[in-house]
Amino acid sequence: MPGTTSLKQVAKDIKELKIQGARKIAKSAVAALVSHAQISKADDKHELYEIMLNAAKELEATRPTEPMMRNALDDALRFTLAWARTHEAKDVSSLKKALLSHQFSFLSQMDDAILKISKYGAAEIPQGANILIHCHSSTTMQILKKAYDEGKNPNVTCLETRPLYQGRLSARELSEYGIATSLCVDSAAGSIINKMDLVLTGADALSAEGDLVNKIGTFTLAQLAKLHSVRFLCAAEIFKYDPLTRFGKAEPIEQRDAKEVWGRGRYRKEEQFLKKYSPLPLPKGIHVLNPAFDRTPAPLISAYITEEGLIPPAQLALIAEKKLKGEINGKI
Template identity: 35%
Template sequence: MPLPTIEWEGDVEGRIRLVDQTLLPTELKFVYCEDIKSIWHAIKTLMVRGAPAIGIAAAMGVVLGIKDIRAKDADTFLKELKQVTSYLSTARPTAVNLFWGIARMERVARENKNKSVREIKDALLHEAIRIQNEDKVICRQIGENGAKLIKDGNGILTHCNAGGLATADYGTALAVLFKAKEQGKHIKVYADETRPLLQGARLTAWELVHAGIDVTLICDSMAAHVMKQGKVQCVIVGADRIAANGDTANKIGTYGVSILAKEHGIPFYVAAPVSTFDLSIKSGNDIPIEERSPEEITNGFGRKTAPEGVKVFNPAFDVTPAKNITAIITEKGVITKPSAENIQRLLGTTIS
C-alpha cells in the first residue's frame, strides 16, 4: 500500500497532514498544516513536492486559506478568496499543477456563488478531496499505459522522484515501474542521485527499495557510463510542466539525461498526467524556471562544501525539447513523437 503523502483531516475547519520529504530517508515524519502560511511554507521548502502532489497541496491550501474568511455574502467571499489564491500562487513558479489546482478551486467557487458562504466552503473542500482521489486513479492508469513499454529484463534509468511521494498514490514515472513489477516483469532500475537535493537518492531509491524493486543508486555524472555499458534500455522521468509542443520541464539534469539517451539510441519517456500540460505555452522557451537558494549547493544538508563568497547558479529545473522525447505517457494514452499536433489529438479538450 502506497504511503499517504498528503491527506485532509476533518471538515472544512480541518487541517492537512503530509509527509515531510526533506527528512527522508532517515526519518519518516508527518507534519500538520493548519493555516495557509504553513502549507505555503511546506510547498516552498519541498516538504511536499512533485507536480501532482503540489496541485493537491494547493487545492487543500485554498481550504486552509478560507477558514478565516468571515464574509457574509458570496461576492465578498470571492474577493477574499482571490487574495488566498494569489498568495498560494507565489509558492513555486514552474510546476503548472499548482496553478491548475488553484484554478479548479476558483472555478468551483464561482459555480457556487448563488449559495451561502458555508455551502461554498463545503464545495471547495469536496473539490480538493476530489482532486486527490482523481490523482489516485490517474496514477494507476499511467502505470498501466506505461508498463506496456517495459520489457522483461529491461534496465531503466530515472532522474529525480516521480513516485508515490510526488503524487496522491502511485506515482507517474515510478507507477510504470510498480506496474511492470506487478505484471511479473524483472526490471533493474538505475536511480540518479539528482543533485543538489538528492531526491533520487533520498526519495526514489527509498520508494523502490520498499517496493522490492532492484534499484542501483548512481551519481548523476555516471549516467553516460552506465548507458555505454548497455545496462539501460530506457529512461523514464516525470514532468513539472509540458508545453503545447511537447517541450518538458523537469528537475535540473533531465535535459542532459535526454541528450545522453539520444546519443546511445535509448528511448526517453516522460510520464505525466494531462493536468501537467500547459497548452497556453507554445514551447519550453516560455516555461518559467525557478531559481533556488545558493545554500542548497554551498551548504547542502548542513555542511559547507564551497568557498565563502563563490557565485552560485541554482535553477531547479531545465527543459527537455520534444525532439529528445520518444513518448509521453499519460492516463489518456501514450503520445509518441510528441508534437503540438499529436498532443492535441490525444488530449482534445480534456485540459481544464
C-alpha cells in the first residue's frame, strides 16, 4: 500500500500504475475512502454517505477493469448505509469509528484469503514442476513461495509481459526468494509451452460465465496450454467476481496510452537507471492498440484457486454469489 491514503494521491497512483495488482489497488482504494471519510466535515450520516459515494466514484473511474476495487468500495458503502439505518440514535463520529473497525476487519479477511489460496495453490504444484506465469500477481507469488517453502522447488518461467514488463518484477521477486527463475519474451511462449507442467496466472476480474479477465496475453497463453494439454490454473479471491456480468454486462477492457507501447520500451521502475533516454515520438499515421486486458473463456481454464478451494469455472458464479452475499450480510 502507498505511504499516503490521500484520496487524490491514491487515485492518481492507481491511474498511473504506481499501485498495481488487483489486491493492492482494492486495499489502497478502501484505505483512501475510509481516510477521506474520517477527515470529512459532514454534519450528519446522510451527508457522510454522499461524500463517500462521490469519493468511491472517483476511485472507480481510475481503472475500469477492477471489479475487486469496485466490490471493496461497494462493501464499505453498503456497510455505511446499513449502519446508519440500524443506528439512528448514533452520531457521525460513531459511524466513523464503526467504519474504521469495518475496514480493519475487511483487510484482515483479504489477508486471510491469500493465506488460504497460497495453501490450496501450493498443493496443486508437483515436485520440481516447470511453471509458466504471466504479468505480476501477488497471489501467484504467494503460491509459488509457499510451494518453495514446502520443498517442492518449482522452476518458474516469467513472461516479460509487455509493454510495461511487469514480468521482470515477478522474476526479480522470485529470484530474490531463492526460486529457480527464468525470464522469457512474450512471443516465445509457444516455443516453451510443451516444456511446462503448469500455467499459473492471477486475475483482474471473474465473470458469471466463468471467464477470466486478466493481463493482455493471457487468452493466447490459455489457448497454447489447451493445445498442448498443459494445465491452466488461475489464482483469485472471490472478491474479484463481477456480479454485474450475471445480468449480461460485459467487463470493460481498459485501453492504455500509446506512449506505453511506442516509448522507452522498458519496465517503468527501471527508468531511474536510464533517465538520459527520452521516449520515442509516435510517427504520424500510426494508431497504437494497447488493451490492458483480455478475456479468457471458461473452457480454457482448468480451475480457479480461491479461498474456498479449487472451483471449476462452471461453478464459479454459484459459489461467488453465495460467498459475497454471506460476507455482506455478515458485516452489518
